[in-house]
Amino acid sequence: MKSYQKLTQPSACRLEEEGAAPAPTGHGKLAPCWVGSGLLVAAVLLSAITVWVLQQVSVGWPRPTLPPKCLLVPESHRFDCYPERHVVVTQQLCESRGCCFIESPPPAAGKRGVPWCFYPPDFPSYTLESLNETALGMVGLLVRREKAYYPRDIEMLRLDVEFETDTRLHIKITDAANPRYEVPLEVPRATKKAENPIYSLDFSWDPFGVVLRRRATGMVLLNTTVAPLIFADQFLQISTSLPSKFLYGLGEHRGPLLHSMDWSTLTLCSLSPITSSFNAMEVALQPQYQQVIGFPAMPPFWALGFHLCRWGYGSSNETWQTVRAMRNYQIPQDAQWNDIDYMDGYRDFTFDSQKFASLPSLVEDLHKHGQHYVMILDPGISSTDPNGSYWPFDEGLRRGLFLNTTQGQTLIGQVWPGFTAFADFSNPDTHQWWLENLQRFHAHVPFDGLWIDMNEPSNFMDGSEEGCPPGELDSPPYTPAVLGDSLSAKTVCASAKQKASVHYNLHNLYGLMEAKATASALIQIWGKRPFVISRSTFPSQGRYSGHWLGDNRSQWKDMYYSIPGLLSFSLFGIPLVGADICGFSGSTSEELCTRWMQLGAFYPFARNHNTQNEKAQDPTVFSPAARTAMKNVLLTRYSLLPFLYTLFHRAHLQGDTVARPLFFEFPQDVTTLGLDRQFLWGRSLLVTPVLDPGVDSVTGYVPRGTWYDFYTVRSTAALGRDPCPKPCVVPLTPSYLYLLLPAQGSSMNSSGEMVKMSAPLDHLNLHIREGAILPTQKPGTTSEATRRNPLCLIVTLSSSDTAWGDLFWDDGESLDTFEQGSYSYVVFNVTQVGCSGEGRGATEVTIGTLTSCFPHPQFYLISGLPSPQSQLLNLSCSISALI
Template identity: 75%
Template sequence: MKLYQKLRTAVPRLVLSQEDEEEEEEEEEDADTPTPTGHSRLAPWWVGSGLLLSAVLLSAVTVWVLRQVSGGWHGPAPPSQCHQVPESHRFDCYPERSVVVTRELCEGRGCCFVETPPAVGGTRGVPWCFYPPDFPSYALQSLNQTALGMAGLLVRREKAYYPRDIGVLRLDVELETDTRLHVKITDAANPRYEVPLDVPRAKKRAENPIYSLDFSKDPFGLLLRRRDTGTVLLNTTVAPLIFADQFLQISTALPSRFLYGLGEHRSTLLHSLDWSTLTLWARDVSPTESFNLYGAHPFYLLLEEGGDAHGVFLLNSNAMEVALQPAPALTWRTIGGVLDFYIFLGPDPNAVIQQYQEVIGFPAMPPLWALGFHLCRWGYGSSNETWQTVRAMRNFQIPQDAQWNDIDYMDGYRDFTFDAQKFASLPSLVEDLHKHGQHYVMILDPGISSTSPRGSYWPFDEGLRRGLFINTTQGQPLIGQVWPGYTAFADFSNVDTRQWWLENLQRFHAHVPFDGVWIDMNEPSNFMDGSEEGCPPGELDSPPYTPAVLGDSLSAKTVCASAKQSASVHYNLHNLYGLMEAEATASALIQIRGKRPFVISRSTFPSQGRYSGHWLGDNRSQWKDMYYSIPGMLSFSLFGIPLVGADICGFSGSTSEELCTRWMQLGAFYPFSRNHNSQNEKAQDPTVFSPAARTAMKDVLLTRYSLLPFLYTLFHRAHVHGDTVARPLFFEFPQDTVTYGLDRQFLWGRSLLVTPVLEPGVDSVMGYFPRGVWYDFYTGSSVNSSGEMLKLSAPLEHLNLHLREGSILPTQKPGPTSKASRGNPLRLIVALSPGATAWGDLFWDDGESLDTFERGSYSYLVFNATENVFTSSVLHTSTEAASTTIGTLSIYGVREPPHKVLLNGQEKPFSYLDNQVLTVSGLGMGLGQAFSLQWL
């Protein structure tokens, strides 16, 4: 209590708010004057954040007071300070994993050392070496008004412990919109590497921001609050800011424990804050818990108490880790670039993701056929064997839009070739696919063979002549090893490489007219560490601090960090490699085919949705892998890459019939749906299983194809508005805390709830139904939930799907391909709310042309139901709508049997079932025709 009283009477006016800029000069004069009790500008922080009082007293925001108590900074922290810091609020001062941290090493950094072995009650993961409350940091020396916000200087008076500590930093704060804030911290004197992402700049300062921003002067810190609730979203005063040449660190308190995003990792959707560390460094490795995987997405979404949400994006492509701890708090550590943050205020989860995509770019509109079913395996062995699989799918009338080939189609695993013996009929196969309204996709790797046993190999020879490969520090092509043997790696940061890549694709397309490209191994993957000559000594390949990357080295199974690329060193560009290849590939496909490109990439980075989709990598044929695909899919929805899915039935290992049947049911509701497996394993396409399993797989694919108009409309909304396609339940029910950790179910849009079976040997599944009326998709029978977990019947042939009250879904009679389905009549399913209202929409175009929305070559319909009247309103129409009709209207939740149904005033026959489903068939209304239907 004595310390608290001292805090209340001794805290100086440390904090400047964004409204105080004009008064700053006066405040500089008063900087050392204590604020009267009851008027501390810090009070809202500890009240609004929900942190314990003890945490507040001992957090870094009380540095000024504790310095007075302890007599200022003087080397190792006093033990009395150290032991008072609660375990959950100990910020790691010695995160190096290659070192056994001793008291001597820890105190050499001026930090606290307190051993907390689990055997005597310490929590596993609590750092033994942590920052004392008065550890030196930067001070805010000046703060001036700019057109968009504020700019200032941060000065460090004492050197930090990493080499080339930067003493003076520039702070730029831009109030870009009422819901978006941009904060950038960089070297004030020397330019540093920044990610070349084309971010739209605000033209004027936000006029009515829903946030307020305060600054702690010494130590420097940001305190960002939500105006209407007072919730503190960011508080960076809890640990010191460190900004050295190759070590940047900043921490923040969090207002809750409900944290999502920060990919790519195999984990639950809701992250654990129990001392976990998430590393972001693109790596080729089968998805495994705790490993850094294929992509890097330094973005998180956090649900606040009460259901509001905000997001934080760190625009930085260097190797990075994010340390989470139960305070709750988060620490960013990166080893290069700048601290360039965008903060999105929502206030609901959907709005956060839309605002994030306003910065990184909205995803591309995929061609319709991309949303059909895709089939692939590594190990078909020949084009004839591939063709036999396609014919078998047709014979059983199982829907399929695309056939793929893995690397075995190539001649010696070399890009832009095909095996003239085993795959001699590949051109004929592709021609046959096109005749049947199907498409062909082949794999490409960025490793270009540097040794051809048969003489010249144009992709390498020409790339070498033009200087288009990643080079060593000596200026020679860096040679690693991938599938074809020794390889050079295309430098996609070089604009000339895009032209060479296009020419390679054009040459191959002349022989094999492919429709899409699967870009794999683009972390980039390397079977060697670094190169055939290793990596040179130096601080790029062996930095002062290495994040917790798999292999404990930046060059583990990839190229040297010191390798030279056109735009920068690979140290800065590694995490961008897949993005740059995807952009080059999408651009080439547009030039070759003149239609929307279809690209699926393994490695990804923010903004990749503009160019490609993603599959979740080389998973295994195991039940847990099927489960983990759901949080993986939902995370990529948060990252702005809605075209995402996992290898259905698993890639490595042999599946069982039960596992594959259940996985096909789940995979039919991945936005990107592909069955793919490895060589030397049992085939797992639907045709190889028993009649019962094959029928179950066929039925669920027919269900997917019936829903293509709805799915396609969701992708349109993603493309234009930044909506998610596959969506966590908490997006729609942020007030319902039960939904916060749910990742065994998901939604398509706001309307369709998918509850898959994820365990063997069961014929039922538990599913959570938020408050409201939910209708069985197939029958229209309803359940009125108060927000409860329900047991659902789930025999092997059944996938549970439910419609949310108040929604209208456009569906279509399914055909064997999306092209065949397009010509069939639509059926609209209306799921009435208790107030007998519903809403839905439909986007319709030719399914493949470029920029149809931008050019106005589309139809857009809005459907409404209210007071026993359904209306179809045509907001925009084009000639594409002329050949498509709405044939049937099914209305779920009609409580009273109608005695008459009128279509545009004319009586129509109808049926009504006891489960309160009204169906009217034979409507024959064209998409370009507005109409109304009334039931009396």
């Protein structure tokens, strides 16, 4: 793939199946994506900005008589010199650019194949004219002696290299003569040069290139000498070879987690490549990346419960009926959502006074039952209401807070309410206006979270009601493979004016800026952690919102694709992620929805959502057997909320993943590198869903070691029962009580192999890794009720009789509890001589060793009743405690 103008990160603006037609996003509308200007290349150890994906292809094919220099270029290093689409590249066209032309075998279906037109070894590029030391690294001057084939190529470039840390290097290339727009990301700035970097950097002076190596092994991580650097006004190209065939982390495409290396071309709104080789240190890349973009926010505890929505609730009463049905069947639910149905004429900050007259009462009822309400908002503001009748537009127009045309008039497009203006979130004044709108609406409908949709921004028109003006912003010399082959297709004009710059530069940032404004507004409204789910994303989005994977289909293939999607966004630093459970468009089946509810119960963000004019798919509408299976798997999720919450704490604190691919934990196991039909919660809980119809078993990979069946551990040691032959109950505080409970359950001793597992329709396979300690609770039907129930630790001993786990606990909603010290955190350890727990808090209590109560158990449950006011920390174990 190629990245043009700026190298960024994933967005939901355009999702494609690799090798397939684009899939719909946003109520059946294809969301637009393209890139702006500016170049930022950050080379982080163990990773590289990857601009071309290559693979050696060995074929026999007759070759014409060619210049020797062209024959010197192996197929693996043939970088496309004519990437324009919809052009039949002839030898004459190719050679007019000074490039080589060699016909290759026809590519496989859906693939580009080896480029016929490629750069020769002596293609004119930049020369590194000077390189001088600075306090943080080096600064250099790059000069191009000959013009490239793209118009307005830049003659002189500035090279800045900063050795920021021992594991992070920052390389930046900019126009040396003219300031250009740069993405305003808040990234850490080094104050001193790294003293002992574990990487080395070498330069090729003519032609210019950089080679980044791992110092210990000499492995090349980044090599830009393989093709010329192109830096024109509206076309940027930097190329590298890869040290591994395993490439992950390129967003915006529905397909396998491991990307094809067979000459694939991927068009992105943004870029965040993650490469992995057979080195365990590769796992450290994830927190390194998030150190640059910022760690994700800690979500409120209730956000980890089950969410229910659909586009097509005809009224607030119909919505309420669904909530009541969920309660009647005692199916866990934390949040009820409404799509655009609730609005008056699809206008933001309104609700239909006829069909949704009881909406305020519904929200009040949800709150009385410990539940929450989430509503949708779009950035398109209705512009056709009579003057003075619609405050959001009137006030936004008065303050000049909308995108403008090149002539300075409000740009008008079309979204759900009809003709609309688009909020300019690059303007700080817009954030205040957004807050005021939300405050006004919250006074009538006290919502708890927001779903921001259509925020690429999406537009039912191309550009505006008047189209887009001629010019190179809207019609650049090179147009990537975007929707409609136009930057304005189903979005606004690239030339539209915003406070910070032209939309050409800000398009990819639109969703991030709206999420930032929304999160800030919610904090100001109720002074607690905000809950925001956004469709469009950008690097650092996890600091402000979660993400759902866009509109999918009620198909088995889409259910499978959701796993690579959520794992990719985990890599991107957006751990609060999930797909529309049971599918958005199309009609689901009972079998598909049951299996999808089982999988979706282990999405970090779990929401069932579907479109209008399709049958309902919430758990209450299915047969008793299916309904019970869905209920049980949600109860399982709720029992694991303390574990899940602790994983989010680790993500917030140090950038760990919540849902993670198996290769993160087993990087030396080559088999795990291609697995994307299973995943882990943290390091300890293996999820193996059924992804195919009509089966009662599933084959999954079980990495080396002992793995315990989650359900038999739970069922043979029920919470609250004391099976000890003598008392082994020790009070920690008046509000905490721990019980040591032995349990017997099935286990698998794997050498690292595929295992066929029984999987009837009512069963999801879950396995706990040896050496783990998982905090759980007896589940309630809401997260609030669950938090009042007994706490339980599941302990699975390793072969050396050790185990480790941790628990983070706070009030679940206050801001910055960790930063302010208003929390409890315990690290539990079990060793051959006993157990211990270390943490931060005011209470220290000695309890008995596990082995003093049970001779040779393999795993245990430790339970107790938590109190929000208590602090559970600094546990130590001694054998004398129970004597």
